[in-house]
Amino acid sequence: MKADGLKIPRHVAVIMDGNGRWAKKRLLPRTAGHSRGMNVMIDMAKKARELGIKYLTVYALSTENLARPREELEGLYDLVRRYFAKNVKDLYAENAAVRVIGDITALPEDVQALIEDGVKNSPANPDFFVILALNYGARAEITRAVNQAISAGQPVKEGDVSSLLYTKDFPDPDLIIRTGGELRLSNFLLWQAAYAELYFTDVLFPDFGGRDFEKAIKSYSSRNRRFGKI
Numbered sequence: 001m002k003a004d005g006l007k008i009p010r011h012v013a014v015i016m017d018g019n020g021r022w023a024k025k026r027l028l029p030r031t032a033g034h035s036r037g038m039n040v041m042i043d044m045a046k047k048a049r050e051l052g053i054k055y056l057t058v059y060a061l062s063t064e065n066l067a068r069p070r071e072e073l074e075g076l077y078d079l080v081r082r083y084f085a086k087n088v089k090d091l092y093a094e095n096a097a098v099r100v101i102g103d104i105t106a107l108p109e110d111v112q113a114l115i116e117d118g119v120k121n122s123p124a125n126p127d128f129f130v131i132l133a134l135n136y137g138a139r140a141e142i143t144r145a146v147n148q149a150i151s152a153g154q155p156v157k158e159g160d161v162s163s164l165l166y167t168k169d170f171p172d173p174d175l176i177i178r179t180g181g182e183l184r185l186s187n188f189l190l191w192q193a194a195y196a197e198l199y200f201t202d203v204l205f206p207d208f209g210g211r212d213f214e215k216a217i218k219s220y221s222s223r224n225r226r227f228g229k230i
């Protein structure tokens with residue numbers, strides 16, 4: 001899809017890194033960085049929608065993040081609570097839906113219930129999806145898929161694997177953005193990233209504004225995707 005001459009990706013996935021460093025620089029608790037990060041995430045979703053992107057996946061909590069100190073995790077759970085109790089309503093009002101990928105059974109029960117309601121109450125025919133990765137890890141996701149395939153007792157084709165992943169209802173990401181200066185995927189969408197374009201920026205996520213997001217889309221737009229062909 002094109003907007004203003006730009007080739008717009010259908011699905012953008014974002015590794016929102018750098019919240020802790022942003023907070024540390026200001027002598028604030030890490031949770032303050034996550035809180036500001038959530039506001040940036042909400043603005044980014046608006047921007048993505050304006051640009052004509054259909055799916056925005058955000059890495060909000062990895063399986064590895066669950067080993068963080070209790071205080072930081074509680075802060076993150078509070079943000080999830082706030083997002084599902086309040087912010088999702090703004091999405092619904094614009095015919096946008098929220099979805100979750102990851103194993104939410106490890107999250108506090110009230111958080112699980114809020115997430116389930118948030119997904120269930122989403123509009124039936126949305127034209128935009130915010131997909132939150134919560135307690136998500138690609139290796140765990142693939143392992144789960146392999147076990148499901150074994151239980152079914154049938155050899156699988158590539159397409160069958162895709163349909164056993166948390167992301168079965170979504171197209172693969174066209175573009176993966178990572179903020180915060182690290183150059184790696186950190187167990188995010190490893191199967192789905194096979195042909196994704198990657199974009200890395202040093203900007204810490206709490207500073208990642210609309211202009212920065214547009215810059216990533218422009219970079220994507222200028223690339224020639226060949227999918228292994230010539």
Ligand code: FPP
Pocket residue numbers: 016017018019020021022030034035037038041059060061062065076079080083132180205
């Ligand atoms: C990585 O930065 C970021 C996270 C572990 C959490 C990201 C979560 C948000 C932006 C809020 C998401 C919204 C909801 C609804 C939960 P880091 O802490 O690893 O940063 P550092 O590398 O600078 O330490």
